[in-house]
Amino acid sequence: MRLSRYFLPVLKETPREAQIVSHRLMLQAGMIKQASAGIYSWLPLGYKVLKRIEQIVHEEQARAGHMAMLMPTIQSADLWRESGRYDAYGEEMLRIKDRHDREMLFTPTAEELITDIFRAHVSSYKDLPLTMYQIQWKFRDEVRPRFGVMRGREFYMKDGYNFDLTKEDALHAYNRHLVSYLRTYERMGLQAIPMRADSGPIGGDDTHEFLVLADTGESEVFYDSEITDLKFGDRQIDYDDHAACAAVLAEFTSRYARTDETHDEALFAQVPAERQRTARGIEVGQIFYFGTKYSESMGATVQGPDGKSVPVHMGSHGIGVSRLLGAIIEASHDDKGIIWPEGVTPFHCGIVNLKQGDDEADAACLALYNGLQALGLDPLYDDRNERAGAKFGTMDLIGLPWRITVGPRGLKNGVVELTSRRTGESEELPPEEAIARIAAVYSQIA
Amino acid sequence: MRLSRYFLPVLKETPREAQIVSHRLMLQAGMIKQASAGIYSWLPLGYKVLKRIEQIVHEEQARAGHMAMLMPTIQSADLWRESGRYDAYGEEMLRIKDRHDREMLFTPTAEELITDIFRAHVSSYKDLPLTMYQIQWKFRDEVRPRFGVMRGREFYMKDGYNFDLTKEDALHAYNRHLVSYLRTYERMGLQAIPMRADSGPIGGDDTHEFLVLADTGESEVFYDSEITDLKFGDRQIDYDDHAACAAVLAEFTSRYARTDETHDEALFAQVPAERQRTARGIEVGQIFYFGTKYSESMGATVQGPDGKSVPVHMGSHGIGVSRLLGAIIEASHDDKGIIWPEGVTPFHCGIVNLKQGDDEADAACLALYNGLQALGLDPLYDDRNERAGAKFGTMDLIGLPWRITVGPRGLKNGVVELTSRRTGESEELPPEEAIARIAAVYSQIA
Structure with missing residues (x-):
């Protein structure tokens, strides 16, 4: 993409509404x-990053063998009455009446609807195990939404559901x-630590949350420092x-790792003091894992090998897709801007032309641009016709992991400059080597 | 994908609610x-087909140089009041109140919101032309939804918006x-004919609809038969x-082609009688193209080359993504089931094992399966352990364009059977040639 044609409305001022x-x-x-x-x-x-x-x-x-599907955002209240969650869910559920005055809602999660699909179509243990998931917009009517996409009302979530016999x-x-x-x-460049958690309105006993350590996190966490060595x-x-x-x-x-909701001081005290972290x-x-909570209330049963009808065992599993953008930036930035991990960067690298309009510099940039595209x-x-400082500032702010800088002085010696956003280190090398280096970086993570 | 592990709940009965x-x-x-x-x-x-x-x-x-982005499904009523459409839209708009009693709506289209984004960030003609689009869920509270995804309430639509100086x-x-x-x-295997149309609640004078000819279409259309020769x-x-x-x-x-909304008997009469089609x-x-309808009411202006502020010229452009599944099937099926065009088929081909459990047949199927996957x-x-008739019936119903049938008799002669879903024609050939033929078909449409 050429920046002169791209819609990239960079703000010069610091937006006042942003707290993090x-x-x-x-x-x-x-x-x-x-x-x-x-x-x-x-x-x-x-x-682009969201995608x-x-x-x-x-x-x-x-x-992992899970099948993608998609459920609607607007669902009938009736199903949620079957599970008992319609009244239990509280004001965070966005409730809607359609033109015929039927009660609907914007789904915050989809245990009821997937269970309804299951019970309509599956009747034998032979069709198990079965895991389906969707990535779909959800709504949670937060009383005080804040922190941008980290705690928004409309958010993009992966939610998956497993159905098993035992x-x-x-x-x-x-x-x-x-x-x-x-x-x-x-793959997104994140260390997310599984921590024993509380099940909240989903229900069930077994549950782990995945937490990314960051000063701005909403949860206080307690852990054994050894856990951060695991990869x-x-x-x-x-x-x-x-x-x-x-x-x-x-x-x-196996190492202690809990949020404030499940923290146990006595257990934590057994972690050697030098490894205790808050x-x-x-x-x-x-x-x-919530067992038969929904299958029993909604009648999702299968015939087992012995011919008897049994409610299926279920679990649900979520990833906060839109929230991850915020989490990645909280974990990976500096005072100049974002630093995207290679796995999620919106563009693989930036090309900065120090002298736009100079025939040689323009031609060298175009050759780099085409050469990189030819490798996928x-x-x-x-x-753009901007001074070098403005171009560097934009590239640093938007956080592309690699930048190639092209100027008349370097071109005289047959070199361009390759800069790592993360380390700030630069190196001069011929354009074709710069292309090869960037291609090598991304071939390792593909 | 192995069918024994796939969630494909084929119905044996004819569903009564389906009218088309x-x-x-x-x-x-x-x-x-x-x-x-x-x-x-x-x-x-x-x-899979939707994707x-x-x-x-x-x-x-x-x-075409258009940039993808995404707007939320739930929008504030305030913006729609600026354009005057909040009151004008009628009961098809799903209106919602959030927990703070603010008036919101599930967006049926997004002219207002994109115009709001534009006016916040673009102020100079130098940033034009600009076209952005999204593919996002929409809602239209139809009084009598019917015809499945062809006239649903929640539907998936591509909507794009252009901003230009003149x-x-x-x-x-x-x-x-x-x-x-x-x-x-x-590319989807459809002939969609542009026909002069009526602009409805979007507004503007210039508008064309794209229509696929099918007996079950909701519109009556009138056209010069020459238009169907254009590709x-x-x-x-x-x-x-x-x-x-x-x-x-x-x-x-250039040829006459109109829907009943804009049909003009006098003009149609000028088409030679043998080419008149209904x-x-x-x-x-x-x-x-609706000119400055939204930019004037919402103050979306840019400074032109002469320094004067002018409202931008706009248009919007939609493709009914979820509805297209219905349209493609209406245009491409027979009494056995769907016939997917190669461009949109959920799987590139089916493999039918006539004797599941026979070592040689199982091995040949697996080799075909792996060989096809290795080519992308x-x-x-x-x-599945089903009889041949049931397997053929499923493949015909779900409409994969190509089927490879593997049985002990053919394998003795070193051949499998390759069948076209569209023509019904079969041919015996060695497995590696069947793979090559299918690969050749799809390389032509990539």
């Missing part, structure tokens, strides 16, 4: 614009989701292997 | 399930959209070339 850095940077970088309280439009740059994050979630869900199978689905989520977050990395795992998935869960939950964390996902990369070329 | 064939087939093929009146869940097979259609729209919008530039944007839409529909085909076009885009518009609108059509898109193709392998 990710909200401020997303507004300043022209990624989002508030439409109403807690409701945002995603401008082209923000939309990159969504794509990683889809790829990792497919790898508790043991459903706990495998729980473990499989934990493994899959570890991979998912690491899932590039291990290969067979998602059908119960023991292998259970071993990952054991490994990642910090703040941002919740980016949660997994639940997506560069942003700043071809 | 596309609705019936989408229910029978397990693509959708009604959640409430006019509101559907997209089961895995339906979701293939969405992807084609995205690719063709990018080709009427001439805005009419170029109009023409560019017409060209882009012709390409888009043809956009694989012409290369420079979307910045005003004259080239205008020539395509002239070519595709038929029914399904609307799958519409383009509008997405096959559906029917590995």
